[in-house]
Amino acid sequence: MLFEVEKDVWFDNENIYIVKGKENLNNYLEHSSEIQPTTFKSKSSDNPFPIITFLSSTKCNLQCKYCYADKGNYYGVSEINTFTLKNYIKVYETVLKEYGGVNQICFFGGEPLIGYQAIKSFVEYLYKTYPTDSIPGLAVGSNGTIMNEDIRDFLIKYNICFSTSLDGPKELNDISRVGKGIPSVYDKVKSTLEFLDGIPALRVLQFTFGKDHIKSYKPGEAVKWAKLMSSLPIQYYEIVAVTNDDPEYKIDLEDKDIREKFIMLCEELADYCLGLLISQESLIMPSVFVSIITSIAKRKKNSGCGAGKNITITPDMKIYPCHTFITSEREGIACEPNFRQVIKNNNEYQRLISLSREGIPKCDDCIAKSVCHVFCKGMQKDCPDKPHEERCLMMLIFLKKSISFLANDFPLHKDVIMDSIRKNLSIRKASAINAKVK
Numbered sequence: 482m483l484f485e486v487e488k489d490v491w492f493d494n495e496n497i498y499i500v501k502g503k504e505n506l507n508n509y510l511e512h513s514s515e516i517q518p519t520t521f522k523s524k525s526s527d528n529p530f531p532i533i534t535f536l537s538s539t540k541c542n543l544q545c546k547y548c549y550a551d552k553g554n555y556y557g558v559s560e561i562n563t564f565t566l567k568n569y570i571k572v573y574e575t576v577l578k579e580y581g582g583v584n585q586i587c588f589f590g591g592e593p594l595i596g597y598q599a600i601k602s603f604v605e606y607l608y609k610t611y612p613t614d615s616i617p618g619l620a621v622g623s624n625g626t627i628m629n630e631d632i633r634d635f636l637i638k639y640n641i642c643f644s645t646s647l648d649g650p651k652e653l654n655d656i657s658r659v660g661k662g663i664p665s666v667y668d669k670v671k672s673t674l675e676f677l678d679g680i681p682a683l684r685v686l687q688f689t690f691g692k693d694h695i696k697s698y699k700p701g702e703a704v705k706w707a708k709l710m711s712s713l714p715i716q717y718y719e720i721v722a723v724t725n726d727d728p729e730y731k732i733d734l735e736d737k738d739i740r741e742k743f744i745m746l747c748e749e750l751a752d753y754c755l756g757l758l759i760s761q762e763s764l765i766m767p768s769v770f771v772s773i774i775t776s777i778a779k780r781k782k783n784s785g786c787g788a789g790k791n792i793t794i795t796p797d798m799k800i801y802p803c804h805t806f807i808t809s810e811r812e813g814i815a816c817e818p819n820f821r822q823v824i825k826n827n828n829e830y831q832r833l834i835s836l837s838r839e840g841i842p843k844c845d846d847c848i849a850k851s852v853c854h855v856f857c858k859g860m861q862k863d864c865p866d867k868p869h870e871e872r873c874l875m876m877l878i879f880l881k882k883s884i885s886f887l888a889n890d891f892p893l894h895k896d897v898i899m900d901s902i903r904k905n906l907s908i909r910k911a912s913a914i915n916a917k918v919k
Contacts (some may be wrong), residue, residue, distance in 0.1 A: 483510075484848040486881050490888045495519075497780045501888045519851065521784045530582035532791040533572070534619075537593035537600055538563045539796060543624050543660040547691055547723045547730045550824050553591040555807045558796040569603035572816055573823050579821050585618040589793075589804060594627040601819070604639055620644065625670035626663060628677070637680050644685040645670055647713070649694060656693050661697060671713070678714035683909075688714050688767075691723035692732055695742045703749040711757075711765035716908045720750070720767040722871040724860060729863040732871045737793075747875050751882035758886075759894045760902040769854070772907045773883040776850045776852040781849070786857040789834025800824070802834050807858025835859050843868055910919045 483500075483842045484492050491500045493509075500509045527719050541553025550559075572676040576583055588600050600621075607616050621636070625645035634641055648654040651667040658666040677684055688710055708895050712720050722743075734740045754766045758774075776783060779784055788803035793799070799813030800820060806812045812833060824830050836858040838844035847853070891898055 482846070482848075484890075486884045488850075492848060492884050494686070494850050497777055497782065497883055499777065499888050517780075519780045519782050521782050530580050530584040530585040530617075531576065532585040532587065533576055533583055533785070533860040534587045534589050534791065534793040535564055535569065535593075536590060536793060536795045536804060537588045538591040538595040538805070539560070540595050541590060541624065541658040541734055543592070543593045543628060543658060543663070543666065545624075545659065546657040546727050547638050547689070547727075549805065550591075550807070555591070555804075557796070558807055558813070559797045559799070561796040562591075564599055564796045565600045566599050566606070568796070568798060569599065570606060571799065572853065573603075573607070575791070575818060575820070578818070583617045584791075585620065587620045587622055589622040590624075590625050593621055594623050594628065594632065597627070597632060601635055601720070604635070604641075618642070624658075624660075624873065625668075625673045626660060626666060633677060633680065636677070640682050642683040642801060643677060644687065645673065646687045646689065647671070648689050648691075650709060653693055653697065657691060668804060673873065674714050684715045686710060686713065686718035688718050688720045689723055690720070691725075692730060692739075695732060695739055695746060695903070697740045698746050700745065700749065703746050704753045707750055707753050708763075710721045713765075715765060717768050717905070722771065722875050724871055734870050743871075743874065744878060747878040747915050749881065751879050753892075755882060755886045758898045759890065761897065763902065763903055764904050766905070768905075768909075769879055770883060771856060771902060773852055773880055774887065774902060775906070777871070779885070783854045785838065785854070786836075786856055786858045788836075789830075802830065803856060804861050806833060806862060817833070831860065833862055838868070841866055841868060843873070847873070847877070849873075849876050852880065866916055882906070 482494050484494060489502055491506060492498070493500070493513065496513065496516050498509070498513075498516065500506050536555070536559070539559045541557050544552045572767065573583065573586075575621045575805050578642055592602065604619065619639055620642035622644050625647070635641070646658070647667065648658060649668050651665060654667040655665050660666055663669055671788050674684065678679065688706070721847065723730060732739065732743065734743060750767075751770070754770050757763055757766050760771075772783075775781070786803075788806070793801045793804045793807070794816055795813070796805065798816040801807050801812050801814075812830060814820055814827060814830060817823075838850065838856045844850055844853075844856070855875050856868065857872075860869055
C-alpha cells in the first residue's frame with residue numbers, strides 16, 4: 482500500500498520503499514511488481530537459541546506508579562520471590578538440553594540485584610563449567626538504585642550489559658518513579674550511572690514518558706530531555722510511551738490538548754534526534770531511529786515480538802512467553818525436562834505466542850506495518866484486536882519523520898549520516914560480544 486507522507490514523498494509499506502517526485506512515482510507504479518521482495522531484519526532474536534529472562538526477584542525496592550508488573554510483585558503469582566543458585570543451574574541446564582544452546586541471559590525483576598549474590602554465583606558457575614566462547618551474552622535489567630564496588634567489578638569482569646530507567650528530568654522522573662527511603666530516584670540512578678562511567682560493558686537507559694510529561698510539555702522541552710539523556714554516561718537509550726489503562730496514568734489521546742501535546746513532543750524529539758545524525762553533536766540517541774532507518778535502507782522487515790521463542794522464568798520455576806504475560810498462573814509451564822513438548826500441547830500458551838499484528842485491521846492498514854517494533858504480544862493478550870494507541874501514534878510519527886529525513890536530508894548529507902549510523906551500530910555490535918574473563 483502506498484502512503485503519501487508529505488507533498489511529493491510516498492512510502493510503500495509492503496516493499497519498504499520511498500518514492501520522491503511525481504515522475505518517479507509514475508515510474509515506480511509501473512515497475513513496482515519487479516522490485517525484489519523484502520526480507521526480515523537480522524537481529525539477535527534470529528539466533529536459533531532462546532533468550533532466557535530470569536525474574537531473579539519478584540520483589541522491588543521501588544513502587545513506580547505506572548508499573549505494569551504490580552510494582553514489581555507480578556501480582557504474587559510466584560510463591561518463591563528470589564532465585565537460588567540451585568534453580569539458576571537447573572533452569573540453564575534444562576533449557577540447554579531442550580534447545581541445544583542459549584542465545585542470551587537477562588537477569589530481570591522486580592529488582593534483580595536484590596538477589597545479587599545468587600546471580601554472581603551462577604555466572605561464576607557458568608565460567609567454571611563451560612568454555613568461555615560458549616557462554617551466552619549477559620545482561621542485568623535494574624532500576625539503578627542498588628550499586629556498589631563489588632557489583633561494578635562483577636559487571637566489568639564478565640562484560641555484563643547494564644540497563645536501567647530514567648524518565649527525563651528529576652522533577653518529572655520522581656513523580657512516578659518512587660521508593661521508600663529513597664529521597665530522589667533520579668539522583669540515585671544518575672549516581673549509579675556516573676559510578677559505572679568508563680566500564681567496557683554496555684550501559685542502556687529506558688526513558689518512559691507519561692501523562693505528567695505531556696501535561697508539562699512546552700515547545701523545546703523534548704530537546705532538553707533528549708540532551709539530558711545524551712549527557713549521561715550511556716551508549717544509547719530506548720523511548721516508550723506509558724501504556725496503562727488506569728485513568729490516573731493513562732495517556733488519554735481522546736483529550737484534544739493531550740493529543741496535540743503528544744504529537745508535538747514526538748515530532749520535536751524526532752526532528753532533534755534525526756538531526757544528530759547530521760550534526761554528530763552526540764551519537765547517544767533513541768535506538769528506534771537507527772532501527773527505522775536501517776530497516777528502510779536495507780528493505781528489511783522487523784520480525785516483531787519474540788515472546789514465545791524467548792522465555793521468561795519465575796523464581797518458582799514457571800516458564801512464561803515473556804515477563805509481560807505474568808499476571809496469572811494460567812500461562813505458566815513448569816521448567817522440567819521435555820517442557821518444550823508440554824508447551825506445544827498447551828492450547829493457551831500456543832494462543833498467546835501466536836498473537837500477531839498480522840490480521841489486525843489497524844495494523845494491516847498502517848504505514849508502519851513492516852518496520853514497526855512496538856507491537857507487544859503481552860499487551861495484546863486480553864485485547865488482541867486493539868493495539869495500544871499511545872505506542873502506535875508514537876511509531877507513526879517517528880516513521881513519517883524518518884521517511885521525510887531520508888527523502889530530503891539523506892541525499893544532501895549521505896556520507897556523514899552513513900558515518901553516524903555505522904558508529905551507532907558498531908557500539909551495539911561491539912558491546913554484544915562477550916568479553917574474555919580478565
